[in-house]
Amino acid sequence: MAADDRQRRVDDLVERHGGRLQRFLRRRVRNAADIPDVIQEVFLRLLRVPNHETIRAPEAYILTIARHVAQQHALQSAGSAASVELETVLSELRAVPETDPALAVTAEQCVEELDRALLQLSPKVQATFLLYRRDGMSMDEISARLGISRPMAKKYLARALVHFRKRLKDME
Structure with missing residues (x-):
């Protein structure tokens, strides 16, 4: 999949699932000001996926990535590196x-x-x-x-x- 196609696919996913992702992260990220950074990291990781066609449940996949990013963010915020x-x-x-x-x-x-x-x-x-x-x-x-x-x-x-x-x- 070309980079432009991947970007369009991610843009479509942002449009369809961005609201759900924000609500999901509001419950997991302590500082609301960090949520945009976490969301950006989620979609950057999504851009790195080589074959978007293989993702059967995009929302579940995005929320799984978000959970991992939020956990890493929480641990880094705690000073644990x-x-x-x-x-x-x-x-x-x-x-x-x-x-x-x-x-x-x-x-x-x-x-x-x-x-x-x-x-x-x-x-x-x-x-x-x-x-x-x-x-x-x-x-x-x-x-x-x-x-x-x-x-x-x-x-x-x-x-x-x-x-x-x-x-x-x-x-x-």
Whole structure:
């Protein structure tokens, strides 16, 4: 697909789905002034897709991209830098042996629940949890990385753990 065709396709998608995208992002981006930047990034990523014809559900595809961009924006806003990627953690959890379909379905449901639970946390609490659990950082390293005090880093981690415990009890 030529660049002009891709641009026309994206323009059409902006016209048809731009309002829904803005409403979607208003619930996910804390600072309303950042929404235009996030939207621009979503459509820039969409322009990079080589074959737009293969996208079966454009609105769902756009909202998925928007969710990823909003998550990255939230983590960067929390001062955690681009190295803390929520999607990296989730993709590792999705790596389930394909030999047992029931196990794969259960694992996918757990990953989706974890994703929803993480999205409910503030960006700094998310970043603290990921830096501690995924990257194995100490409280001192986390506090230096996020620009917060050590006791605040401990408080953020405790909030995350309490939140996950509550969500696990709700699932049972």
